[in-house]
Structures are given as C-alpha cells and as structure tokens.
Amino acid sequence: MDSGPIVGVLALQGDVREHLYALAEADALARPIRRPEELVDVDALVIPGGESTTISKLAIEFGLLGPIRALIAGGLPTYGSCAGMIMLADEVLDGRPDQQSFGGIDMTVRRNAFGRQVDSFEASVTLDGVGGDAFHAVFIRAPWVERTGPDVEVLGRVTDGPAAGRIVAVRHANLLATAFHPELTGDLRVHRFFVDMVRGAHARAKG
Ligand code: GLN
Numbered sequence: 001m002d003s004g005p006i007v008g009v010l011a012l013q014g015d016v017r018e019h020l021y022a023l024a025e026a027d028a029l030a031r032p033i034r035r036p037e038e039l040v041d042v043d044a045l046v047i048p049g050g051e052s053t054t055i056s057k058l059a060i061e062f063g064l065l066g067p068i069r070a071l072i073a074g075g076l077p078t079y080g081s082c083a084g085m086i087m088l089a090d091e092v093l094d095g096r097p098d099q100q101s102f103g104g105i106d107m108t109v110r111r112n113a114f115g116r117q118v119d120s121f122e123a124s125v126t127l128d129g130v131g132g133d134a135f136h137a138v139f140i141r142a143p144w145v146e147r148t149g150p151d152v153e154v155l156g157r158v159t160d161g162p163a164a165g166r167i168v169a170v171r172h173a174n175l176l177a178t179a180f181h182p183e184l185t186g187d188l189r190v191h192r193f194f195v196d197m198v199r200g201a202h203a204r205a206k207g
Pocket of ligand 1: 009049050051053081083084086140142
C-alpha cells in the first residue's frame with residue numbers, strides 16, 4: 001500500500017467532494033462510489049454527512065445496502081460523519097420508520113439530537129488518539145450517541161455549552177464515526193487518523 005490506501009466515498013448524497021478532497025490531502029487514493037461493482041477493490045469506505053433517510057433510500061435503490069453491510073460486517077474500515085455516523089449505528093432513535101442503516105457500531109444514536117431549533121452550531125471537542133488542540137467541530141442537525149456497547153471506544157465528547165458531555169466521536173474496531181463534519185473545516189486530523197487506521201488494518205490482515 002505504498003501509494004496510499006484506496007478509500008471509496010459513498011457518493012449518493014451529501015458532502016462527497018469535501019471528503020474526497022480531505023482524503024486526498026491525507027494521502028489516500030479517494031474515489032466516489034455509486035455502484036456495487038465499484039466497491040470491489042477499495043481498502044476502506046467513507047459515508048459522508050447529508051441526510052441519512054435519503055442515503056438509506058438511495059442505497060437500497062442502487063443495490064448498495066446489502067453489499068456495504070456485508071463488507072462492514074467483514075471488517076472493512078469505514079468512517080462516517082454525521083449522517084454517516086447514523087448509517088453506521090446498530091440502533092437509530094428518531095429515525096423514519098423505513099430508514100435502514102448499514103450498522104456495525106454497537107451503539108444507539110439519536111437523529112437531530114441537539115434540538116430542531118439548533119440547526120447548526122460549533123463547539124470544542126477533545127479527541128482521544130488525535131493529538132493537538134481541541135477540535136473545532138461543526139455540527140449540522142447532528143446526532144449524538146446515547147448508548148455504547150462494551151467494545152465501543154468513546155473518542156470525543158462536547159466540552160462546553162448546553163450539550164457538554166455528549167458523546168460525538170466513537171471507534172469500534174475498524175469503524176470510526178463523528179457527529180460533526182471535519183471535512184468542512186480544513187482540519188485534516190480526523191481523516192489522517194482514519195487513513196492510519198486503514199493502514200493498520202491492512203498491515204494486520206497481511207500478518
Ligand atoms: N440530520 C441528518 C440525518 O438525519 C444528518 C445531518 C448531517 O449529516 N449534517 O441524516
């Protein structure tokens with residue numbers, strides 16, 4: 001993997017371009033994924049922010065729900081931001097009844113958890129394993145995590161304001177999720193952290 005891992009970005013809806021750009025800056029070979037065939041040689045996947053109900057609907061229509069579920073269950077390193085976090089949750093509260101997730105992370109998330117009147121806001125988040133200053137995190141109709149299973153590592157919580165203490169970044173084995181959007185702020189630390197995770201998973205798989 002000398003030339004960098006191939007990271008697919010699910011390109012059905014949401015801020016796809018921003019993730020492609022951030023991944024390329026973090027030394028990955030990033031490419032958009034719209035069809036099941038395009039999943040064949042990816043080393044990892046990113047599920048962007050957007051609208052989880054729409055991503056769910058389009059994933060079903062494009063025949064991607066089953067294949068992506070299977071790849072994630074089989075250990076494919078995957079990172080989801082915001083709607084992508086919802087798509088990686090085993091359980092979703094305040095979802096639409098017909099909304100499906102890929103699952104994989106043993107957690108319960110609540111959609112639009114910070115309140116409907118709070119469309120977007122910014123807050124500081126300290127991230128374990130990601131060095132440097134607190135992260136300046138942008139939240140847009142974001143979920144938060146209400147329950148984590150025993151194997152889920154809490155990486156980040158909101159540090160101040162009315163939502164202080166809420167879990168907004170987690171890792172479960174090869175899966176990473178943030179309720180905020182690092183792809184929008186030009187701070188590459190989360191994408192670099194994920195690309196390192198992908199390299200680590202690849203090295204372990206090769207033994
Ligand atoms: N509220 C959106 C959802 O339920 C997530 C918003 C986002 O990704 N910025 O999917």
